[in-house]
Amino acid sequence: MSRYIEKYFTLRKHNAKVAWKKAKISKMCYLFLLPYAIIFTTFYILPVINSIYYSFTYYNILESPRFIGAHNYVSLLLEDDVFLIGIKNTFMIAIITGPLGYIMAFLFAWLINELPRWIRAITIVIFYAPSISGTLYTIFSVFFRGDQYGWANAFLIELGLVDAPIQFFQHPTYMLPICMVVILWMSLGTGFLSFVAGLQGVDASQYEAGYMDGVKNRWQELWYITLPSMKPMLMFGAVMTITSSFGVCDVTMALCGFPSTDYAARTIVTHLYDFGFVRYEMGYACAIAAMLFLIMILCNKAIQSLLRRVGT
């Protein structure tokens, strides 16, 4: 037994030595990476570690953090009804706008792929522009204004469907659906560009081989040829979609107000914002952030295993 352990350790030592030697040879590499690594660690890794640590404390910025164990998590899940509403809303938004936005991005990219070059270029701008237009989505509050001057209301009254204007952003039934429309409008982001580029890069000879093998229509072509060769882009698009669909808060806060009526438009991030920047309960806010992060990672794992099955 001890012999094995000894052997194990000599092997380990050897491995470490080899790694150290390799590292010494590639000194240059570390020097190149160092500036990025330092800044990245400080502003992207450290905050995550910190926020996991703070999530186990009571911390209000003024006093130093006091360790309280898993208390934040317990009260989040068992006592905080508003948080549960937030989770429900976030999941509703993510489950509807996430897959729909993702499919939309792919569908549009796929359909415009065969358009003539310059038309394609214009269409890409049209589809991509909403996602880089910053806060322009506030224009939707004009379309859905609560009085009879709003377009949607004027239209509905004109048709005789309603006799009084609907308070779109105050009425809990309408808030989330309208926010989803706005989010979908903005959802053709980086993933869309990645899909467009990926489709252009699919090897043309593969299609020809497909015709020989009896691919009959565009759907078969899509499933057996296009999608499998797009897998890496599909993965990348999925990561981008998950991030944006679970991180929703700007749109709901800007359109439905903060806090919204009956918390009907509250999302996880809105809740985080509430506790972090309004109530200064940093420990609690960090627990929310940690939960969100966990959800995103799990979701990403699930989608990766789903995408592995594409085209088989």
Add this chain to the structure above:
Amino acid sequence: MSKKNVQTETVKHHLIKRRKPNRSIGGDMLVYIFLGVMAIAMVFPLVYAVENSLKPLDELFRFPPKIFARNPTLDNFADLFVNMGKSTVTFSRYVFNTAFITAVGTAGHLLIASMGAFVLAKYEFPGGQTFFKIVTTALMFSGYVTQIPNYLIINKLGWIDTYWAIIIPAFAMPIGFFLMKQFMEGLPSSLIEAAKIDGANEWKVFTSIVMPNVKPAWLTMIIYSVQALWNNPSSMYIYSEEKKALVYALTQIQSGGIARTGQAAAVQVIAISVPIIIFIFSESQILETMASSGLKD
């Protein structure tokens, strides 16, 4: 073969190339109609916003609203500049702040992230792949998750109320780093080896061989960084009025009530035009970069 025959052959070939064999005309028509309708729906809010900024005040409050302005005017933009001129901090100062933050942040991001991406893409060294995996995971950190601890860290560093609070974290934006690394992997290694045989050191290889060959990726990094920095209201870390960004000042005007509706519309147009115009000019390069954006598992 006669000349005419050759010609018909090429025409035929051309036709076959243009129309894929498994496409029906009806299907194509449906696709075009669908795309047309969707494109109009997507572009409508943008067009409406631009038209709004061109409407004189009486048309803005007109009912039923018209999409297109009847007497288009640039008054709203002119009023905006007059109004900005009256604020305690001059308009040019806001422009300078945003330009400074955007330019320095983008330049630093380009240099620092490219250096790191270069060694990760082209060399193998212990820890390299692990680091890259962490960066890909970081693509999932939405800014909100890290906002609070980030504030605390920046506070510790003493950068609150300085430009650095915005600029330095922007150097390490994971998306730009990720895209640059993926793109650099497509560079032929023989290029680098040839330069090394000629006696060039790594820095030389990086500056004179690698960087000139990845221009599409530069542009992509630039647009992501400009987008993020231009639209960053920076109000979280900066509280002195004279250090605030243009977007922040513009949103202040926007919230100025009903009399400023026209100017608010102008503000929105200015805010969106910069990223969209940059995108239009760099579209083909960005798509070239995106071709290597795939994530392998």
